[in-house]
Amino acid sequence: MKSIILISHEYFPVRSGGVILLNEIINYLLKKEYKVKLITCNYSKVEKIKKKKNFEIVRINCLSNNDRGSNLTSLIIFFVKGLLSFIKLKKRGYNKVLSLFIVPSGLIGFLASILYGYKNYIFVGGADLHTIKSKFSFILFFLKPLTKLILKKANKVFVAEGLEYEYERIYGYKNYVIVKNGASTKLKYKKKKINKTYLDLLIVGRLVKRKGFYIILQAMTLLEKKYLDKIKLTIIGNGPEFENIKTYINNNDLQKNVKIIKGIDHKHLKKHYINSDIYLFPSFPEGNSLALIEAMSYNLPIVISKEKGNVELFDDNGWLIDIRNKKKVSERMKEILLEVICCSSDKLKEFGERSKKISMKYDWSEILPIYEKEISK
Numbered sequence: 001m002k003s004i005i006l007i008s009h010e011y012f013p014v015r016s017g018g019v020i021l022l023n024e025i026i027n028y029l030l031k032k033e034y035k036v037k038l039i040t041c042n043y044s045k046v047e048k049i050k051k052k053k054n055f056e057i058v059r060i061n062c063l064s065n066n067d068r069g070s071n072l073t074s075l076i077i078f079f080v081k082g083l084l085s086f087i088k089l090k091k092r093g094y095n096k097v098l099s100l101f102i103v104p105s106g107l108i109g110f111l112a113s114i115l116y117g118y119k120n121y122i123f124v125g126g127a128d129l130h131t132i133k134s135k136f137s138f139i140l141f142f143l144k145p146l147t148k149l150i151l152k153k154a155n156k157v158f159v160a161e162g163l164e165y166e167y168e169r170i171y172g173y174k175n176y177v178i179v180k181n182g183a184s185t186k187l188k189y190k191k192k193k194i195n196k197t198y199l200d201l202l203i204v205g206r207l208v209k210r211k212g213f214y215i216i217l218q219a220m221t222l223l224e225k226k227y228l229d230k231i232k233l234t235i236i237g238n239g240p241e242f243e244n245i246k247t248y249i250n251n252n253d254l255q256k257n258v259k260i261i262k263g264i265d266h267k268h269l270k271k272h273y274i275n276s277d278i279y280l281f282p283s284f285p286e287g288n289s290l291a292l293i294e295a296m297s298y299n300l301p302i303v304i305s306k307e308k309g310n311v312e313l314f315d316d317n318g319w320l321i322d323i324r325n326k327k328k329v330s331e332r333m334k335e336i337l338l339e340v341i342c343c344s345s346d347k348l349k350e351f352g353e354r355s356k357k358i359s360m361k362y363d364w365s366e367i368l369p370i371y372e373k374e375i376s377k
Contacts, residue, residue: 001034001035002034002035003034003035003037003093003094003095003096004035004036004037004094004096004097004375005036005037005089005112005118006025006026006036006037006038006039006097006100007038007039007040007082007098007099007105007106007108008022008038008039008099008100008101008105009074009105010040010041010064010070011057012049013043014043015237015238015264015266017125017205017206017289018100020290021181021290022100025371028364028369028371028372029375030055032372035055036056037056037057037058037094038057039058039108040057040059040060041060041074041078042059042062043064058085060077060078060082061081062075062078062081064078075104076104078104079104079107079108082105083111083112086111086116094118095118096119096120096121096375097109097112097113097118097119098121098371098375101122101123101127101128102122102124102150102151103136103140103143103147106122106150106151107146107150109121109122110153110154113153119375120153121154121155121156121157121158121374122150122151122156122158123157123179124157124159124160124167125160125287126163126285126287127286128140128147129163129166129167129170131166131170132166132284133209133210134210135208144170147171148171151171151173152173154175156175156176156374156377157177158176158179158371158374159176159178160178160180160287160309161178161287161309161312162285162286162307162308162309162312163285163286163287164178166285177370177374179367180288180312180362181287181290181362181367182290182363182364182366182367183290183359183363183364184294184297184363184364185293185296185356185359185363186360186363186365187297189274190274191274199231199341200232200275200277201233201276201277201278202234202273202278202280202295203216203233203279203280204237204291204294204295205281205283205291207235207237207239207245208239209241210286211281211283212305214245215321215329215330216233217245217248217249217252217254219330219331219332219333219334220233220254221252222331223334223338227338227341228257230341231257231340232258233258234258234276235258235259236263236264238262242260242262245260273294273295273300274298276300277300277348278302279292279295279301279303280302280304281295281305281310282303282304282305282321282333283305283307283323284305285307285308285309285310288310288313288362289309289310292310293313293359293362294359295355296317296355296358296359297355297359297360298356299349299353299355301318301351301352301355302314302317303321303336304318304320305321305322305323306321313359316354317351317352317355317358318351318355319336321333321336
């Protein structure tokens with residue numbers, strides 16, 4: 001039986017695009033009759049996961065928080081204990097390792113390949129690149145010599161679509177395969193026809209600054225009341241900015257127009273996609289957004305930033321915004337919101353149909369075989 005060890009500092013109960021990707025890879029490899037062992041963090045509130053044949057989870061206590069995500073201390077602990085887990089394992093029938101993200105998971109996989117000769121594969125996302133805004137950007141900059149070595153020695157690197165240019169610019173390597181993020185896009189659902197005097201806007205994601213939540217909220221504060229009353233925004237997610245976003249909403253009297261929901265189970269997002277009219281995602285670059293692809297698969301027009309990872313999903317199916325011009329970004333988002341409010345239902349429907357068509361290229365059935373093809377070599 002083919003076997004592989006997966007390493008990721010995040011897994012359920014954390015709700016993130018990386019976790020959803022990891023879970024899809026696990027399920028796909030199990031269908032392909034792989035024996036899979038996952039090394040990941042333990043959490044204070046670990047949900048019971050249904051047992052699967054040939055799948056084992058090794059959870060490491062590393063002070064991770066379900067809501068706020070990883071911190072530097074938890075990542076260091078995960079690296080040390082994760083490496084010890086490998087040493088205890090030795091090989092035991094496993095000869096391949098796939099790490100999600102370079103640090104700390106990729107470092108564990110790298111050392112395992114050196115110590116025991118594992119074939120080593122790494123997925124690189126936006127949080128791995130020091131040029132992309134994140135709480136670890138500064139640390140990643142200083143770790144560049146180490147991360148460069150890790151990537152150089154990998155058997156294959158999977159780089160999220162939209163990040164390939166930045167990956168080459170930073171590291172100068174071409175040892176990678178571009179992989180799209182994905183979603184289950186072949187859906188059957190029925191939208192309810194509701195007579196309402198406003199538009200439902202939606203944004204889903206990790207509550208961190210680079211996702212663009214504040215760009216939307218700041219633009220809403222600039223709208224006249226007669227226009228503001230024509231939109232209702234729902235924000236769904238967990239993360240370090242949760243309380244700050246709530247405070248911003250309250251301080252700017254947006255409570256009637258903005259609802260923030262703490263991260264919910266992925267399967268419960270469906271009703272929010274169905275009941276929304278437009279999906280917003282004015283983020284900094286980070287590769288394709290899983291939630292954005294999902295929203296498009298529900299025929300939602302989009303308002304997104306003109307950034308790599310997003311523009312690949314755009315083809316006259318909504319609005320683009322340049323978020324680099326900090327002085328004008330709120331004004332431009334205000335203009336877009338006004339255009340959205342004034343847009344005819346036929347035009348929104350047309351945009352939505354284009355979104356659906358684009359999303360079909362990002363179905364998991366098209367993407368997961370790429371991982372298995374490379375791993376099986």
